[in-house]
Amino acid sequence: MDWEKVFATRSSRMKASEIRELLKLLDQPDIISFAGGIPDPALFPTQEFQQAFANTLTGDKQTTALQYSVSEGYVPLRQWIAKQMEGLGIPCSIENILITSGSQQALDYLGKLLLSPNDTALVTWPTYMGALGAFNAYEPNYDRLIANGNRSAKEYQETAAEKNSEVKFAYMSVDFANPTGETLDRAGREKLLDLAEELDIPVIEDAAYQSLRYDGEAIPPILALDIQRKGHIDETRTLYCGSFSKTLAPGLRVGWVCAAQSVISKLVLMKQAADLHSSTINQIAIHEVASKGFDKQVAKIFTAYSTRRDCMLAALEEHMPEGVSWTKPEGGMFIWLTLPKHLDGAELLAKSIENQRVAFVPGHAFYADGSNRNTMRLSFSQANEETIHEGIRRLGLLLKSA
Template structure:
């Protein structure tokens, strides 16, 4: 069988995730890994989930193990709606679809909005998983720089010249993966201005919103959008949330919040794809969120904040001249720009061979494969002492590479 001959053309756009491949290094005990943007498993609320599953099986086992509605478990959607109201987004359960992590939400939104040749506006760099989700629908990418000088007419003309239209802008406005950077209030308002001028939706990826360690909170884009439009049904922002960074990534529970007309279309996709997310998992998340979400996320912020501070301090101590890095106010990542002439992919090979440390080369996060002088570091799974050791090793590798260059 000539499988290559029968694969759809979209398969040419789909590539293995460099991050998923690097995660295999975590099985090597002598490697200090700053590669995976994953929560520390030692911080999972294991006991709370044990109690939740016991409660569910004691009283609602049949419902937990049965098929359910595609929109998602009602009490969980109610809890999310209440939490959305807390951040200035009044809505009801009918504005929410439960997905298998926010990654599935990105896939559904790509399927909903992109026709082959259409343009998606994304950051340079942007979240690798978003590129992976959108790639299957064969878009063209254009560089979105909030606060930049390009206007709507320029974006629209470039999209037409490529044979399509601008369909959406994708951003992670708080402590973005991979850069750790946060959009200012002015940049968020400017992005809304651009979206209104182009008459396109904004996909707001809020995966790290709960993990702010310092600085003043900035309203979500959907919050600002509702203030302009008068309500969620008139808004153009589609908010993607997840419990993966706060409660459990393994249970794969995320959500989309938006106008009912959009949710209804996404529900059809959910029905066609997997009928519904696992009912048992949704029920467990609902139990645990209702019981401990606020104190648990407070503990996460305290722990990760110390690790973030340790990494920034260690970088200042150990990096050679010419290395620059972001200083995030939350999230899990610090973004490094290397001195001119260094390639992070080459540096990774050297780092693994000589110092047994791992990170993610930055080119994976660029739609055009540029950014070879950048890399992403994650501090979420390392103690301050391990971070200090790892940054010392990384500084050694960079100095050696500079001498060799």
Template sequence: MKKLFAQRVLNNSNSYINDIFKNSANPQNISFAGGFPDQDLFPSDQLEEAYRTAIANSKPDIFQYQSVQGSPSLRQKIANRMIKNSGMMVSSENILLTQGGQQAIDLTAKLLLNKGDSIAVEAPTYMGALTAFDMYEPVYHEIPIDKDGMQIDILEQTLKKHPKIKLIYTIPDFQNPTGTLLTSERRKKMVELANKYDVMILEDSPYRELKFEGDSVPPVKYYDTEDRVIFISSFSKILSPALRTGWMIAGKGVMERLLDLKSATDLQSPAITLAAVDQYLSNNDIDQHIKEMTDVYRQKRNVMLSAIKRYFPKEITYTIPHGGFFVWVTLPQEINSTQLLIEKVLPDAHVAYVPSDSQYVSKKITNAFRLNYTGLNPTIIEEGIKKLGEVLRKEIQLVQLKIG
């Protein structure tokens, strides 16, 4: 049967990462691997009531086929929040509701990529996006990240050298996996480069509202002058991932094509869920909910950073995120984080993380890993970091003995 599969599917195997996630799901392990929200923060009762009210107020129509673009009322609410929170002028007609941010990434790839087309991506970047892009068999160009996000000078050099690049993929707000924030100057310059070199930008921003401190930075889309930026986000990180409700913002010409692709993919997102999210927003203060969530995540981040400082060896460096879900840890060059995870961290410490090679197109950076702090309680975070630190100390000592 395998011979019947499309070659692009066979080329897109991530079996060892799937094995790592499967092992990390073992209840004996402390998993920092998944990018999970804290389920104790889900507004479960309010969402249950929202579903009940939405169905009661709209049946039988709610069970019928609905608009491909999605609920006009919910789209308007999203537009209003975007205007209020980012200053970005957007109409409900420029919004398409999707089944999570992941579908939005896939729709963008379908829209823009033929086999062999080129994409510029951050290095490292969200591995789920790479999995989606891989299905369209593109050529990748990695743009490294520093403490201020994607290095725009290197992006410019790359665009100049490779004129066939069609798309820039960026996670500007508390990036997955590094937690970095792209500066406003770099955002503006990115749009200028897109205009100059005739490319599109996919701005993936699910963590934008989970800011712990610092000033707000406008979205990349805010600086868009030629409808080159497709902005995507979702309710997965601020309400619940099970809702599978995301959205795309794009200009009129792009939106028309996206609607065709969405129709071909699934006809529409589930009307019942969209109505329930709309009802939730009508009856609850989502800004207060996000504030409460952010307060908890700030505390968890602080616990993780404090534990890293206390238990990790001094040879290790790490990011200090000002929002979002992740800390990025860099080991000495001699240590392979995947090998270390499989051979020592999982079996000895019963701790899991996401190794760096899965988050680079090139797979060449093997001495780093991603940690998630939002999904675990502070006590477990402390315990897991302590156990991980013990393994890292021993490993670095072994490396030093070999070198010395």
């Protein structure tokens, strides 16, 4: 059978993740990998989860844990999240929260909810490639989101109109963004809200790294600023996507959306149609571990990752040749390198794997148009200090000879 004839047109927009392919390299013991932006498994609260799952499968909880459940999510977990959100300046109820299978599922649902074919999504240049992967299936156009106010709403509308398109939302990771590690300051967040007001569109706030701040003062989430303007979460336009993947355990696939009830009610219908509900036993375990020691776990991550970030920044200063620049993140897992214009990150990766045995992610994968090939993303989350220094030394040699 010729399957290409029956595939939906959206299937042509689906592409393999370059990061997923690179993760296969982790099985090669001599590769130093700065590629996968994934947590260090040595930092997982393993014993706490062992106890949590044991508790979940004994007594009254075992029936609940192994049974179908409500699509909105496990009530005690949603209550815990609501309390955490209030601490971020986002007063809400459990009716404003939907549990998803990681924040990646939240992005997919929001793309499905908001995008019709040929609509325009505003995304940063570069942006999280997982968001592009989620949105691509719904056949949008992309335009470059500049959050500091240097482009007017009219310019965005005119660019969309040239393609007979309509601007539908702005998507941004505002804290220690994947891939750049950069953070949008408060003034930039206010300007982004101003732009969204002028365009009358939602803002999708990807907060996957929000807890991973190592330096500087915390900045209120966009949703918190939106509530300050509107007075109540149900009057806001911001859709906050959170996750336990970077703090507790990515393998359990537990994330959430916090938004106005009118949006959550639509997302619940999608959840019912897609997978009924996220794994109940995983939600119960996440709730038990989070409620007993979330702050302690974040502190453990802070100590490890901040040290590794500092080590990588110092190594870059020591080994990078002239013409290479990089970001200096206040948190998260990533540092973004910009190379001389004539260099191509994908070509460098092939040479690096062959000659230096160091892996990274070529930067063009994070651009909706595949541009800016003279960039790369480095992750410091999984390597120890000695490995970081050696890996950056090797990359320096590669770039000096390029």
